[in-house]
Amino acid sequence: METSIGKKQKYGMVIDLDKCNGCGGCTVACAIENNVPPALEKMNKRNGITWLNISTVSNNEQFPKIESVFIPMFCQQCEKETPCMTVCPQNAVDVDPSTGIVGQVPQRCLGCRYCMTACPYHARYFNWWDPEWTEGMKQQLNPDVAPRMRGVVEKCNFCHGRLHTAKQKAAAQGSREINPADYVPACVESCPNKAITFGDLNDLTTNVSQLSKSENTFRFLSRLGTEPKVYYHSEKKWVRTMAEKSLTRSHQEGFNG
Amino acid sequence: MDKILIPRGLQRTSFWNFLLWIIPWIALLSLGIYAIYLCLAEGLFHTNMDNRFAFGIWIFLDLTVIALGAGAFFTGFLLYILHRKELKAVINSAVVIGLICYSGAILVLAVDVGQPMRAWFTFWHPNTHSMLTEVTFCLTCYLIVLLIEYVPIVLKNRQLRQIPKFLVFEFELHKLMPVLAGIGTFLSFFHQGSLGGLFGVLRGRPFAFREELGIWPSTFFLFVISAAAAGPSFIMLTTLLVEKITQKKLVKPEVYKFLGKVSGTMLIGYVLLKSIDTLIWINSTSPGNGFPAFEFYATQSFGSWILFTEIVILGLIPALILLSSRLRENRKLLFGAGFLVCSGIMLNRFVMTIQTLALPTLPFDDFLTYSPSWEEVATFLFVIAYGMLLYSFTFRYATLFPQERELSLLNGELSSQEFVESSKQKSSWQPKFILNLINKFASSKL
Amino acid sequence: MFPWVYEFHWTAFHITFLTIFFLIFAAVVATVILAVRRTQRAEQLHTMESIQWHSDFEDLSPTARICRHELSGNVQHRMCDQGFDCRSCLVHPLLVAKQTKTPMLQFEVHGFTMPPHRLYHRGHMWVQQENDGTYKVGIDDFGTRIIGKPYSVELPPVGSRLSVNGKGMLVKRSDANIRILSPIDGEVIEHGDSEKGWYLKVKADNPENVMTHLLKGDEVPNWITREMDRLQISFATSGVGATLADGGELVSDFHRHYPKADWDGILGQMFLEA
Numbered sequence: 001m002e003t004s005i006g007k008k009q010k011y012g013m014v015i016d017l018d019k020c021n022g023c024g025g026c027t028v029a030c031a032i033e034n035n036v037p038p039a040l041e042k043m044n045k046r047n048g049i050t051w052l053n054i055s056t057v058s059n060n061e062q063f064p065k066i067e068s069v070f071i072p073m074f075c076q077q078c079e080k081e082t083p084c085m086t087v088c089p090q091n092a093v094d095v096d097p098s099t100g101i102v103g104q105v106p107q108r109c110l111g112c113r114y115c116m117t118a119c120p121y122h123a124r125y126f127n128w129w130d131p132e133w134t135e136g137m138k139q140q141l142n143p144d145v146a147p148r149m150r151g152v153v154e155k156c157n158f159c160h161g162r163l164h165t166a167k168q169k170a171a172a173q174g175s176r177e178i179n180p181a182d183y184v185p186a187c188v189e190s191c192p193n194k195a196i197t198f199g200d201l202n203d204l205t206t207n208v209s210q211l212s213k214s215e216n217t218f219r220f221l222s223r224l225g226t227e228p229k230v231y232y233h234s235e236k237k238w239v240r241t242m243a244e245k246s247l248t249r250s251h252q253e254g255f256n257g
Numbered sequence: 258m259d260k261i262l263i264p265r266g267l268q269r270t271s272f273w274n275f276l277l278w279i280i281p282w283i284a285l286l287s288l289g290i291y292a293i294y295l296c297l298a299e300g301l302f303h304t305n306m307d308n309r310f311a312f313g314i315w316i317f318l319d320l321t322v323i324a325l326g327a328g329a330f331f332t333g334f335l336l337y338i339l340h341r342k343e344l345k346a347v348i349n350s351a352v353v354i355g356l357i358c359y360s361g362a363i364l365v366l367a368v369d370v371g372q373p374m375r376a377w378f379t380f381w382h383p384n385t386h387s388m389l390t391e392v393t394f395c396l397t398c399y400l401i402v403l404l405i406e407y408v409p410i411v412l413k414n415r416q417l418r419q420i421p422k423f424l425v426f427e428f429e430l431h432k433l434m435p436v437l438a439g440i441g442t443f444l445s446f447f448h449q450g451s452l453g454g455l456f457g458v459l460r461g462r463p464f465a466f467r468e469e470l471g472i473w474p475s476t477f478f479l480f481v482i483s484a485a486a487a488g489p490s491f492i493m494l495t496t497l498l499v500e501k502i503t504q505k506k507l508v509k510p511e512v513y514k515f516l517g518k519v520s521g522t523m524l525i526g527y528v529l530l531k532s533i534d535t536l537i538w539i540n541s542t543s544p545g546n547g548f549p550a551f552e553f554y555a556t557q558s559f560g561s562w563i564l565f566t567e568i569v570i571l572g573l574i575p576a577l578i579l580l581s582s583r584l585r586e587n588r589k590l591l592f593g594a595g596f597l598v599c600s601g602i603m604l605n606r607f608v609m610t611i612q613t614l615a616l617p618t619l620p621f622d623d624f625l626t627y628s629p630s631w632e633e634v635a636t637f638l639f640v641i642a643y644g645m646l647l648y649s650f651t652f653r654y655a656t657l658f659p660q661e662r663e664l665s666l667l668n669g670e671l672s673s674q675e676f677v678e679s680s681k682q683k684s685s686w687q688p689k690f691i692l693n694l695i696n697k698f699a700s701s702k703l
Numbered sequence: 704m705f706p707w708v709y710e711f712h713w714t715a716f717h718i719t720f721l722t723i724f725f726l727i728f729a730a731v732v733a734t735v736i737l738a739v740r741r742t743q744r745a746e747q748l749h750t751m752e753s754i755q756w757h758s759d760f761e762d763l764s765p766t767a768r769i770c771r772h773e774l775s776g777n778v779q780h781r782m783c784d785q786g787f788d789c790r791s792c793l794v795h796p797l798l799v800a801k802q803t804k805t806p807m808l809q810f811e812v813h814g815f816t817m818p819p820h821r822l823y824h825r826g827h828m829w830v831q832q833e834n835d836g837t838y839k840v841g842i843d844d845f846g847t848r849i850i851g852k853p854y855s856v857e858l859p860p861v862g863s864r865l866s867v868n869g870k871g872m873l874v875k876r877s878d879a880n881i882r883i884l885s886p887i888d889g890e891v892i893e894h895g896d897s898e899k900g901w902y903l904k905v906k907a908d909n910p911e912n913v914m915t916h917l918l919k920g921d922e923v924p925n926w927i928t929r930e931m932d933r934l935q936i937s938f939a940t941s942g943v944g945a946t947l948a949d950g951g952e953l954v955s956d957f958h959r960h961y962p963k964a965d966w967d968g969i970l971g972q973m974f975l976e977a
Contacts, residue, residue, distance in 0.1 A: 046307035057621045071621065083461040089389040090378040108378055111301075111371020114389050116311035120461030120618040126311065126371065128302040150300050151371025220619060223547035224460055245620045265977060266940075266968035385720040394724050401731055418758075418977075421751045422742060428758050429741040433734050440730055656762075663764045665940050 010079070010100040011158055012201040012229035013188070014211040015072055017239055019195035022070035027052050029190035030074075032140070033159055035147045037131035049125040051075075051156040052187055059238045069239050072187070072196075075123040075156040076220070076228030077102050083226060084115035084124065092153075100201075100229060101158050109152040116153060120221050121228075124155045158198075159185040180206075201229060218243050262654045264415055266662050268505070269653055279649060282642040289639020292632040296368050303632040310614050314629040315369045318637050320452055320606040322358040323396075324480070325599060328488030329355020329403060330438075330445035335519065337438035343515050346508040346660045349410050350499075351492050353651050354644075356403045361640035363396060368636055388454040395448030402441045406434070410655050446481055453480025456609045463548040465613045467534075471542065475534045479527065486523035487602040489516040490595035497592055499652065506668065507658040514585045520598055521579025528572040535564065556624050559612050567608065571601025752869035753786075756884070760786045760868075762977040766933055771918055772798045774925040787825045788867060789916040812927040815844040822917035823926070826884030826975050828871060830917055833904070838913060840871070840886060841895075841902040845930060849973055850874055850881070851958035856901050858894045865889055865905060867916065872901065879967040881974050887913050930973065937969040 030036070030052040039048045051074055058068040078084075082102055085093040092108040093115055095101070104124075116124045130150040133141065141147065144161035148154050166182035180199060188198040199208035211217060217233045218240055234240055258272035269275070295303045306313040332351040336344040367373040376393075383390045412418065412427040450473075456465035457476030467475035493516045500507050539550040554561040575594035578584045585591050615625050651657060745751050760768070770781035771789070777798050789795040810818060821829040827846030831839045842850070857873035865871060871885030893904035907913045918926055938961065958966065971977065 042302070044307075046309050047302065049308075055621055073619070081460055083459065086384075087387050087389065087458065088384055089387045089393055090375075091382050091384045108375075108382070109372065110375050110378060112369070112389065113306075113311035113371075114387075114455070116308060117614060118459050118461050122309055122619070122622075125308050126301070128307070129300055149372075153371075221461075224463070226460060242620055260967070265971035266937075266965070268940075268965075383720075385714075385716050391720075398724065398727055398731065405731065405735060413758075421755060422746070424758055425745050425751050425754045426738060426742045428754050429745070430735075430738040433738055436730070436734050440727055440734075444727065659762070666764055666766065666936050668940065 008098055008100075008202065009200045010202040010229065011199070012077065012100075012208055012212060012231065013158075013185075014197045014208055014217060014231040014233055016195045016197075017069050017071065017232055017234040018236065019193040020070045020072065020191075021193060022054055022056065023192065024054060025190045025192060026072060026187035026196070027054060029186040030156070033142055033145070033161070033186035035141050035145045036154075037133055037147070038137065040129060040132065043129070047126075047128050049127065049154070051123075051125065051154070057239075057242060059242075067236070067238070069234065069236070069242075071232070073121060073123065073220075074187075074230070075102060076121050076226075076230040077158065078226035078228050080225065080227040083118040083120065087114045087118045089114070099158075099163070101160065101163075102155075103157050103160065104153060104155055106146070106148045106152040106154055111151040111153065113153060120224060120226075124153050126153050127151055162186070216240060259654075262414065262416055264654075264656050266665075267656070268665065270503075275649070275653060279646060282645045282649075285638050285642035286646065289635050289637075289642060292635035293368050293639060295632055296636065297373070301369075301371060303630060305627060305630040305633065307627075309625055310627040312610055312614055313627060314611075314633050314637065315365050317607055317610040318640075319362040319365055319369075320610060321603050322362050322640070323449070323452060324484040324487050324602050324606060325491040326355045326358025326362075326488070327445060327449060327484035328492040329358075329406075330399075330441045331485045331488045331519075332492065333406070333434075333438035334442040337435040338442065341515070343512055346512045346658060347492055347496060347516070349655075349657045349659070350496060351488075352403065352406045352410065353648055353657065354492065354495055356400075356407050357640075357644035357647055359396065359400050359403055361644060363400060364643075365636060365640060388451045388458055391451040392448050392455065395444045395451065399441060399444040399448065402437055402444065405430070406437055406441070409434075410651065410657070414655050445484075449481045449484040450477035453477050453609070456613055459613070461618060462613050462616075463543055463546040463618070464553050464616050465609060466542070466546065467538070468542050468545070471537070474530065475538070479531055479534060482523055482527040482530065483602050483605060486520050486527050487599055489520040489523075490598040492516060493520070493595045494592065494599060496658075499648075499657075503652075505661065506664040507661050509660060509664070510588075512660075513588075513591060514582075517579045517585050517591050517595060518582075520595065521576050524572065524576040524598055524601075525580060528568060528576055531568055531572065535568070553612075553616055556616075559615065563604070563608060563612070567601060567604050571597050571604060575601070752866055756868040757786055759975060759977045763975060764972075766929070766936075767972070767975060769929065771922050771926075774918070774922045774929070775802070775920070776925075777802055786868060787916065790867075790912060795915075809921075809924050812924045813931055815848070815927060817844060817923055817927065819920070819923075822886075822914050822919050823923055824884065824886030824917055825926075826868075826871075826886070827973065828883060828886040830886050830914070832913075836910065837892060838887060838889065838905045838907055839902055840905055841900065842872070842883060845927060846883070846974070849934065849957050849970065851876065856897075858901065858903060859891050861891055861893060863891050865891060865903070871903070876966065876970075879970045881970045882976060883974055886917060934969070934973060937972045938964055940965075940968070 027050060031038075031050070034051060036049050036051060053073050055071045055073055056068055057071060058066065061067070077100065079095075079100060082093070082095050085095055085102065089112065090108055090110055092105045092110070094103050094105065096103055111126065113126055116122075116126060127148055127150045131147055142161060144165055162185060163178075163183050166178040169182055170176070170178045185198055188196045197208045197211055199206040201209045201212060203209060211233060212231045214233065216235055217231045219228050219231055220243055222228070232243065259275075263269045270278075292303070304313060304315075328351045332344050332348055335341040336348050367376070370376070379390060379393045383394075409427045409431050412423045418424045418427070453476035454472055455476075456462070457467045457472040459465050465476075493513055496508055496513075543550040543553075551561075553559070554564070575597035578590050578594040579598075584594075611627070615627070617624055656662075745754055765782060768783050770778065770783045772778045772795075773781050781794075785792045810816065817823070818829075821831045821843075823829050823843060827843050829841055829843045831841075833839055853874045853876050855875045857875070859865065859871070865885040866888050867885060869885050870882050872883040874881050874883060887905055887907055888909065889905040889907040891903055892906050895902040
């Protein structure tokens with residue numbers, strides 16, 4: 001299992017919800033980077049593939065107090081008792097101990113979707129259709145990422161292709177450590193408001209590890225005890241309270257998915 | 258026409274009647290094959306499942322038919338291991354029903370997964386921590402066991418038994434049946450349990466999740482016991498159905514009462530344990546994860562009435578009926594209670610699969626609904642049609658109920674008595690004492 | 704998982720899990736192999752006929768499996784569990800010792816000719832000792848009458864071996880084939896034909912122990928009475944409301960009288976073949 005040499009990283013993210021304006025740039029960048037096929041006409045919100053999905057939640061107040069927040073939701077890279085990993089019958093989900101990234105091996109995936117029922121963040125997507133690209137789009141496919149076939153599950157892996165490229169580059173330069181500037185996931189890179197901070201949570205000097213410990217940073221469903229590595233940050237109290245709330249109350253207060 | 262294939266001395270309907278009976282099922286089977294073809298060849302978008310509702314009616318029905326098919330292992334266990342000889346009357350039927358349920362469930366699973374051709378991966382690099390791995394191993398092994406148990410029934414067919422090797426092999430295999438029954442019990446115990454554990458381990462679904470070792474008593478053992486309660490009831494109901502359709506007596510009333518008693522005994526244990534589990538879950542497990550249990554029942558369609566129905570109406574009440582020897586005497590109550598037991602187990606499996614997935618987890622999630630597409634329903638109807646056909650053919654060409662011949666002789670005795678009396682002819686022998694004799698056999702435990 | 708799979712590593716969990724399941728798989732395979740081996744052994748040891756009979760015997764209805772000591776009135780109620788082979792029965796010698804009644808000799812039983820110097824097998828064959836020490840074997844009157852007129856009878860060739868409860872004869876009718884059980888162990892030395900009658904002459908293997916398991920004396924009339932009952936019940940089951948006594952006289956050719964009856968089923972019942 002130990003394939004890496006050198007110190008252990010724990011990659012994570014902090015998303016500043018106050019900076020996110022819901023432009024969706026990250027969603028598009030993610031899909032292009034990871035060769036996610038374009039949606040077909042017959043797809044809908046629940047069966048299309050969006051590794052990174054943005055939800056809008058409102059505080060449900062009357063004008064002028066009404067406010068809403070955009071929540072980018074994707075694989076939260078659970079560190080402990082990773083729910084999807086323990087349930088997969090044929091080891092198609094693995095957590096890389098050297099990076100902490102929860103990976104999906106589509107070549108091994110049976111498509112039983114047990115991992116999807118196990119994931120509380122609904123961050124896993126099944127290929128209900130055969131992937132289809134138009135001729136022109138085929139030219140733009142990312143050669144570093146293998147497209148997936150019909151009948152397998154896929155999800156965000158912190159742009160594994162980019163990590164791989166960074167490692168190759170480091171190796172070519174004779175280094176065992178990658179340059180942090182070489183490994184930045186597509187969503188982080190594409191965000192016009194710089195709402196997403198990415199890096200090694202184990203390295204106490206990085207922005208991301210400092211932000212993850214800051215006062216108004218929280219995680220969704222942290223009570224489940226899975227130690228997700230994606231943090232959210234907001235200075236607005238109602239957003240933080242909303243994130244802590246459980247089902248019914250939030251439902252009654254009218255938050256929309 | 259096919260007389261040479263029908264067991265000697267058993268009355269079966271004419272070949273043309275039989276053809277009329279199977280044609281609708283073949284039609285249904287064809288529809289199912291078309292739906293399966295669509296799902297396998299074009300993709301699972303033919304279903305109404307989606308990324309949020311990743312398990313649908315198929316998984317629910319798989320769990321249900323496997324629970325109902327538990328009669329095969331539990332009857333085998335009682336007959337071959339605990340030597341309850343009265344169950345010999347239904348063991349063949351139980352094996353066929355088990356075979357239908359398990360092979361049907363595995364077939365539907367093969368359609369349900371996205372890449373069925375990769376199923377062998379599970380045996381090649383299994384994740385031994387996954388409940389699903391255990392289910393896959395056990396189901397495969399147990400299906401093999403059921404097929405081997407089915408072989409003697411087929412080899413006893415009138416023409417096949419003419420081949421001495423077949424009959425001797427059948428005889429020798431039958432002598433080894435306790436070994437297979439033991440293995441079947443072991444395997445069933447584990448996969449019935451693991452099917453429950455499948456949901457108990459879902460940390461991300463607080464509605465189903467049971468903590469740490471709690472997974473075992475709360476989901477694993479509850480599923481085993483409930484399956485053992487449902488199995489005998491289902492055999493009771495199917496045998497009654499076959500009796501009604503063929504208008505024949507197939508087993509003695511004692512067998513029904515015994516099955517009911519077994520079902521009731523298992524069910525009362527189940528209801529008790531389920532109640533304890535529910536109380537622990539409401540008061541400790543669920544709030545511990547930050548989800549007060551009552552919130553799961555806040556939506557109208559999945560209110561707490563489901564819990565009440567499951568435990569009291571479809572659990573406690575049939576259990577009490579089946580445990581009372583006086584109430585078991587009443588055929589309507591006996592079969593009614595059996596029906597309630599089976600419905601209760603269906604409801605439990607429904608709650609575990611569909612309700613678990615319908616409930617939101619994230620604070621901004623919606624309560625989800627899902628209704629199956631025609632392809633999903635047709636695939637399930639395929640299993641029913643396939644089961645009906647396999648059962649009909651086995652019933653026609655093999656001996657499913659060893660008591661049938663004896664019971665028809667009993668009826669024959671009664672009608673010959675009537676005839677003798679009506680014709681008022683004095684016969685030189687007295688058939689009376691043999692009637693007493695048959696009655697003695699009918700009431701004695703064989 | 705396995706040593707030759709990428710990222711292989713063993714844990715205690717793997718070892719337990721895989722051991723259990725491969726043991727189970729091995730046990731299932733071993734069970735089938737054992738059954739196949741036993742079948743082959745039965746073939747080599749020529750015990751297949753006796754196993755076939757035991758299989759038939761297990762399927763007999765309880766009314767057909769009554770012990771001969773119940774027929775003779777020695778015991779109130781007893782079922783045979785030895786496949787009608789009293790030679791291997793442990794209870795039989797005890798009950799014979801208890802026997803107090805003197806055997807009653809009767810030539811006619813309910814209109815059937817059952818000569819008392821013959822011994823009878825439950826599959827409706829009689830055995831008669833000849834002066835030369837051989838044994839003559841044939842179908843009894845009851846059997847002959849329910850078979851009616853066969854279109855062919857297959858007798859084992861001269862020199863072939865017979866064994867108790869193995870196949871003795873094969874009788875073919877247009878509506879049923881029936882095998883008739885051999886009453887004794889031995890070698891066929893002569894057989895009859897359609898003119899001389901269907902009989903076999905047999906040189907017994909073990910002359911001292913030929914007759915132990917055959918019915919004799921007052922067992923015979925009681926046995927025939929019960930067979931009549933079974934026959935009548937079989938008729939009624941197959942949808943023919945027949946009464947076998949026709950104004951007090953017994954019907955001589957059942958087939959001519961009841962052509963619509965399920966003769967296949969009736970003959971199977973009466974000749975103990977499932």
